[in-house]
Amino acid sequence: MLLIKKAHSCIRLEKDGQALVIDPGGLTDPEVFTNAAAVLITHEHWDHFEEGRLRNAMDSNPGLRLWTVRSVAEQMSGYGKRVTTVGPGDAFAAAGFEVETHGEMHALLHRSVPRILNTGFTIDGAVFHSGDAFTVPFRPVDTLILPIHARWSTEADVVDYLGEIKPKRALIAHEGMLQDFAIQLYSELIRLVEPDVDYQQLKPNDTITIN
8 A cells, every 4th residue: 555645634545556535625736636536534624625626526537435524525415425424433445445434523622612523544454544633543553644733732642642552653744834843843752752653754745655
């Protein structure tokens, strides 16, 4: 399985000639949809889900299907069975990948702000993308897509989350609002506290192979 890092929280996975995209939001180049067969979206926020771009992709590729939470599925009306609503504990096949869902709610932004739906995805039992939550999947994962910066977390929260899951590899994500020096500061603490994790910063369009 080939993992391609895209902007912010988006990744593209390719295997056996098929491609799956997770969280192609407003910071992601629309080319991420090229020849993709499946899209997974964790929640409705703009940096993870941009309706216009996704509709353009689905209109131009009749074979493209979407799996997502109810709040996003409701916004993507008009595509019939090409849009599937998922929730925690679901399992399904998408573009030749085996997918499991974990978690139900977005992390708390503030006590005065209602929480929204958010479901993370495990792909082929190997890669976990939590969206905007520190969800712990119910099985070990080798590769964690780690949201290192958000309005809903602190640097200490990120390190503690990594320590709770203890993947073999952690890949930076959700870094779209950080300058390089800030990423370096986050990385220094993560490597200090969790030195046994293979912690990597991939730039957009960098690729790695997941065995």
